[in-house]
Amino acid sequence: MVTPQASADLPTPLARTRLYEQVAEQITAWIRQNGLQAGDRLPPERELAARLGVSRATLSQALVALEVVGVVVVRHGDGTVLTGRHSESRIVEAIRAHADRIPEIIDIRDALETKIAALAAQRRTEEDLAAIDASLDAMAAAIEHGERGVDADEQFHAAVTAAAHSDLLAQTMREISSLIRETRIESLSQPGRPRNSLSGHRAIAAAIRDGDAAAAAAAMHAHVEMVSDVALLRGDER
Amino acid sequence: MVTPQASADLPTPLARTRLYEQVAEQITAWIRQNGLQAGDRLPPERELAARLGVSRATLSQALVALEVVGVVVVRHGDGTVLTGRHSESRIVEAIRAHADRIPEIIDIRDALETKIAALAAQRRTEEDLAAIDASLDAMAAAIEHGERGVDADEQFHAAVTAAAHSDLLAQTMREISSLIRETRIESLSQPGRPRNSLSGHRAIAAAIRDGDAAAAAAAMHAHVEMVSDVALLRGDER
DNA sequence: ACTGGCCTATTGGCTAGGCCACTGATCCAT
DNA sequence: ATGGATCAGTGGCCTAGCCAATAGGCCAGT
Structure with missing residues (x-):
């Protein structure tokens, strides 16, 4: 045979990286470090190229890459100015145009998070349980x-998602997540809502701890529905 | 006021395009026209640049863009060689590495399609009902x-998805979808499976026609689970 | 035969330096 | 105030060239 050996572990594919890739990463790292926001400007190409020790052509390639990605x-x-949201997925792009997108966000949240729970x-x-508990404590402290x-709310949902152990x-x-965040901020700014949300979280966490999948799904569903009430009916009765 | 007029329809933002963008589009168009496949080679940079009437630097930018996009x-x-699939979504990228990814695909299918139903x-x-019925007929005919x-299987799920009226x-x-397709092909190649799948579809369709959300969700859940049995337990008992 | 080393043509990677075009701010004339 | 000219700063693109990696052919050694 041509290659009788196990090809899985042999040499090393030897990651070749292009210069422009490294430059692009340095730039994004620099952006993160300095906490640059949307609208902020990168240094002029000539200066930036000199500072990075590359030619302007290479820097230009890096900027093309960052531009294609949407940074x-x-x-x-x-x-060269920073854009706000780093390259949204096509999913998000597709939905962002809609003004009345909140119901759809809630639909998909319900679909995914119920299963995740x-x-x-x-x-x-x-x-996983420790991480979930930590987020509960953080939220309780924040409310105090x-x-x-x-943040604690996001932390909780992230912890539950991690506990589902499904990369997909x-x-x-x-x-x-960026879409969800918008509804979340809206929801939590309703008076009394954070406390209700926390008790919802506690119920979900308890079901997860018990290993009761059906209860966890039900609790998560109720939680998402509660959020949706707030998001949809602005001045609700309570 | 500074701009009292409606700004929506005024002049035209005048789409400025970079040269590299035009070059990239010309290249992709050329690829399409000549029906190039994955693995095929583009002409050398020097030649291609000359043929397109741009400098090598600009062509290089275009190639960077195409590389970032995954073409x-x-x-x-x-x-420069063509890659197969043009830029899969990050979701698909994330999961494709896994060999044991089928369970995760089933998880998310269950989550999404149950809600969709x-x-x-x-x-x-x-x-919507007419489209669903058409797909049922098509599948029945195919089995005959x-x-x-x-194809009819995909058609059915597409019709149901459309009926949910949620862009997101x-x-x-x-x-x-590309991930689902893989499991679907595997599933339907089991003997007797297409017929079982069709009756599952009929149950889902009936519930949808009745407007019974809970029944539709349950039927879809059962259907996805049936598929998953096949995909996971290769030589199953039946 | 087969292997391994070497050479070389081909091809991309990157740089340097330069000119042109666009943008925005400033200043001036109307 | 308004409109136009000017100018400095910045990106857009090009030319020319050398460096580096790859693939394929040739050849000696086994």
Whole structure:
């Protein structure tokens, strides 16, 4: 045979990287480090190229790559400015145009997170439970301080997603996370909502801890529905 | 006021395009026209640049863009070769590496399609029902002819997805459709499976027609589970 | 025969330097 | 105020060239 040996572990494919790739990564790293926001400007190409020790042509390639990915937009005669959202997925692009997109977001949240909760109940490890508990504590503390607990809320859902141990579901959640975030902020700014949300989280967490998939799914479903009430009916009765 | 006029229809933002963008499009058009396949080679940069009437630097930018998007891979010293699938979504990329990815695909199918079935039961129009029926007929006909009915199977799920009237869910299904297709082909090649699949479809369709969301969800869930049995337990008992 | 080393043509990677075009701010004339 | 000219700064693109990797052929050794 031509290659009788196991090809899986042999040499090393030897990752060849192009210079422009390294440059692009350095730039994004620099953006992160300096906490640059949308609208901020990168240094001029000539200066940036000199500072990175590459030619302007190479830097230009890196900028093309970043532009294609959606990190920056290069404006002739003006400069290179950061775009807000780093390259949204096609899913998000497709939906963002709609003004009345919130119902759809809730639909897909319900679909994914209910399943995620059920899987989490079956597959969660001790580490997963610890992470979930930590997010509950964080949210409780945030509420004590009169905050809305947006971060802790996200933390909880991320922990549950991780506990489901499905890369595909997790990746899909990530894809729509920016959409979810918008509804979440809206929801948690309703008075009394953070506290209700926390008790919903506690119910979900308890079901996951018990390994009760059906209960976890039901609790998550109820939770998502509660959020949807708020998002849809602005001035609700309570 | 500064701009009292409606800004929506005024002049034209005047689409400025970079040269590399035009070049990239010309290249992809050329690929399409000549029906090039994965593995085929583009002409050498020097020649291609000359033929397109641009500098090598600009052509190089275009190739970077095409490389980032995933259309080609540029190999130092060798040439520029076409990649197979044009830029899969990140979701698909994330999962494709796994050999044991089928369970995850089933998880997310279950999550999405169950919800889709429930929504379809609530929102379906007469046109939606007609499309669903058409797919059922197509599958029945295919089975009569001894075929597996892969296309009709996809047609059915597409029709149900459309009936749910959620762009976001539909788009997400599209994203993972290539993954689902793989499991579907595997499933339908089991003897007797197409017929079972068809009766599952009929049950789903009936529930959707009745407007019974819970029944539709349950039927879809059962259907997805049946498929998963086949995919996971190769030589199953039946 | 088969292997391994070597050479070489071909091809992409990257740089340097330069000119042109666009943008925005400023200043001036109307 | 308005409109036009000017100018500095910035990206767009090009030419010319050398460097580096690859593939394929040739050849000696086994």
